[in-house]
Amino acid sequence: DGGITQSPKYLFRKEGQNVTLSCEQNLNHDAMYWYRQDPGQGLRLIYYSQIVNDFQKGDIAEGYSVSREKKESFPLTVTSAQKNPTAFYLCASASGSGNTIYFGEGSWLTVV
């Protein structure tokens, strides 16, 4: 089945550690996105990529990094520089700029 797969679903991290969230899509979409969701809040854009080997910062990129070495993959690293990383992270993709964006099931990150 076509879709967007995020892993892991739940992740616990100790303070000071980096952690990488995986996002894979088999929809042949060019554009991929990472959003962060905090309780009772809307979604905020972290990073996005419109094409392989290129990506741009979103509204809250500080403390995060991404790579886009393959069309189907867009991993997000939450670094120790991110001051408040506990949140629900959503990966998304679209066939192109301005087209409908589709979401994965999300990953819960908790810092302990």
Place this chain on the structure above:
Amino acid sequence: GNSVTQMEGPVTLSEEAFLTINCTYTATGYPSLFWYVQYPGEGLQLLLKATKADDKGSNKGFEATYRKETTSFHLEKGSVQVSDSAVYFCALSDLGSQGNLIFGKGTKLSVKP
């Protein structure tokens, strides 16, 4: 800048009641408008969309009409079910940043039997 404002929840309704969730937007140009739904612990699912003024998006009994004169995209359903309990997000595509979505804060809907 572009923004989306939707009514604050939570909204609690009885089964078969009429639902309206208000959404207004501020944008330059002519963005596409979306409603997404999020069930507990899950990602967002596209519920419906409209790409130009006066378009009506519809899906699963939900409807929303793109009203440019009032900059609104209110979500309606004539008869809600318990299974409609979820958080609903209004969003617009930000043409200035390559189509990224700008979201409202979400409205939690609880439907009681």
